[in-house]
Amino acid sequence: MSVLHIAEVTKTFSGGTHAVNSFSLDVADGELVCLLGPSGSGKSTLLRMVGGFEQPTSGRITIDGEDVTHLPPERRPTGMVFQSHALWTHMNVFKNLAFGLKLRRMPAAEIREKVEAVLELVGLAGYGDRMTNQLSGGQQQRVALARSLVLEPKILLLDEPFASLDQHLRERLREEVRDIQQRLGITTLFVTHGQDEALSMADRIVVMANGKTEQIGRPDVVYRDPKTPFVAGFIGTMN
Numbered sequence: 735m736s737v738l739h740i741a742e743v744t745k746t747f748s749g750g751t752h753a754v755n756s757f758s759l760d761v762a763d764g765e766l767v768c769l770l771g772p773s774g775s776g777k778s779t780l781l782r783m784v785g786g787f788e789q790p791t792s793g794r795i796t797i798d799g800e801d802v803t804h805l806p807p808e809r810r811p812t813g814m815v816f817q818s819h820a821l822w823t824h825m826n827v828f829k830n831l832a833f834g835l836k837l838r839r840m841p842a843a844e845i846r847e848k849v850e851a852v853l854e855l856v857g858l859a860g861y862g863d864r865m866t867n868q869l870s871g872g873q874q875q876r877v878a879l880a881r882s883l884v885l886e887p888k889i890l891l892l893d894e895p896f897a898s899l900d901q902h903l904r905e906r907l908r909e910e911v912r913d914i915q916q917r918l919g920i921t922t923l924f925v926t927h928g929q930d931e932a933l934s935m936a937d938r939i940v941v942m943a944n945g946k947t948e949q950i951g952r953p954d955v956v957y958r959d960p961k962t963p964f965v966a967g968f969i970g971t972m973n
């Protein structure tokens with residue numbers, strides 16, 4: 735069943751840039767879809783519109799049948815992790831995670847339990863008292879992921895979350911995120927410009943260029959049978 739429905743969404747910035755151009759996509763419950771494309775192809779703009787950080791010029795976005803096109807981020811069942819983590823450096827890890835739950839007026843004991851469970855999930859059990867600026871880049875991205883997950887979003891939005899990390903760490907985190915995503919069964923949109931990342935993580939890949947879909951399909955199919963010269967060039971094979 736489709737949880738996220740994006741219908742002919744267009745974003746035209748003042749100045750006339752068509753960042754996203756009549757883009758449509760259905761994402762099934764529990765699916766991880768990678769948006770793959772070169773810099774400037776509209777991936778972040780699309781993700782930001784799903785998360786409510788940007789308004790579409792036209793088109794419609796529904797989640798679980800509810801039209802969320804014009805709802806602000808805090809009223810959407812989405813959680814977003816950005817490339818640069820944007821953690822609160824004046825708060826420790828625990829407080830970073832507890833903040834959103836406090837706003838929801840969750841009792842303190844329940845907050846502690848939930849935060850500890852999520853820290854365990856992302857491999858940071860026992861890190862609650864650390865200040866976030868004392869953590870490594872990889873640990874900070876784990877905290878950013880945990881901060882999204884603790885609010886139990888219906889849809890997880892990840893915008894090149896590992897781009898600033900080294901190759902080795904990126905590969906490790908990619909596996910961890912895929913593992914967590916599958917264990918929770920959380921519907922996920924993952925933006926990347928790295929074809930190896932997309933090929934190794936995704937249930938389906940959307941190859942984007944100029945705000946449009948060039949090809950959509952399972953990783954092995956897109957890899958084996960690129961439908962356009964652009965996709966072939968970008969994925970790095972030509973049949």
Ligand code: ADP
Nearest residue numbers: 747751753771772773774775776777778779780
């Ligand atoms: P990607 O994430 O794939 O690199 P973006 O969604 O960031 O692509 O950008 C798509 C296009 O929209 C680019 O041409 C970019 O310059 C333009 N763009 C993005 N954000 C803005 C903005 N706030 N104002 C004007 N143009 C923008």
Ligand code: MG
Nearest residue numbers: 774777778779
């Ligand atoms: Mg981007």
